[in-house]
Amino acid sequence: MTGKTHLTLGILIGIVFSSFFANLSIYQYLLIILITAGSSLLPDVDTDSSFIQYKVRGWGRPALTQWFINYKNRKTLLGTLFYIVLSFIELIIRAILIAAFGIVAKLVVHRSVTHYLLSLLLIFILLVTISLYGKINIIYSVFFFIGYLSHILGDMLTRSGVKIFFPMSKRNFHLLPVKYRLRTGVVVSKEEYLIIGIGLLITTTLVIFNLARFKLI
Numbered sequence: 001m002t003g004k005t006h007l008t009l010g011i012l013i014g015i016v017f018s019s020f021f022a023n024l025s026i027y028q029y030l031l032i033i034l035i036t037a038g039s040s041l042l043p044d045v046d047t048d049s050s051f052i053q054y055k056v057r058g059w060g061r062p063a064l065t066q067w068f069i070n071y072k073n074r075k076t077l078l079g080t081l082f083y084i085v086l087s088f089i090e091l092i093i094r095a096i097l098i099a100a101f102g103i104v105a106k107l108v109v110h111r112s113v114t115h116y117l118l119s120l121l122l123i124f125i126l127l128v129t130i131s132l133y134g135k136i137n138i139i140y141s142v143f144f145f146i147g148y149l150s151h152i153l154g155d156m157l158t159r160s161g162v163k164i165f166f167p168m169s170k171r172n173f174h175l176l177p178v179k180y181r182l183r184t185g186v187v188v189s190k191e192e193y194l195i196i197g198i199g200l201l202i203t204t205t206l207v208i209f210n211l212a213r214f215k216l217i
């Protein structure tokens with residue numbers, strides 16, 4: 001299963017589950033999708049060749065800042081000033097992420113500690129504790145959990161499986177019978193295109209439903 005498939009599943013899950021919450025504002029809704037998208041990629045920080053590592057390393061320039069402050073705005077003094085400050089912040093954050101992800105990739109064996117249910121539960125408890133102390137809505141931690149879990153379950157569809165119950169069991173667990181398991185690798189397989197296709201279809205339907213809900217269409 002590739003990073004793109006994980007990301008599709010993460011975004012899809014964010015959209016599907018957030019649709020059950022009637023009182024979300026549009027910002028909360030967007031933030032939730034951003035969280036599930038990020039957390040669905042996070043377990044693969046344990047490998048240099050993952051989508052998330054590639055994306056973080058791959059930004060040659062302050063891509064987010066450039067997107068936020070376009071070329072035209074940079075011609076004004078205020079725009080240039082904002083651009084300098086924001087790109088500085090972005091590059092610092094990126095440098096920290098590259099260093100942190102690099103260390104994790106070196107120290108951690110692929111599909112080990114970042115793919116254990118126990119690790120996810122510990123991260124979740126930490127996030128809930130931070131949320132309670134910081135008076136942040138707990139819903140974000142729940143969606144982080146869901147997005148992250150979608151990655152682990154996604155990897156369990158593949159041939160190599162996941163040691164999800166480590167250290168209780170050292171076995172690789174799978175969700176599918178041997179015949180139907182997906183290949184692991186960089187290339188998106190036919191089955192994954194099918195998952196992505198169905199995912200995009202459901203996503204589009206729900207996005208339209210949600211746009212109507214927020215009275216944007």
Ligand SMILES: [Zn+2]
Binds near residue numbers: 043115151
């Ligand atoms: Zn993985």
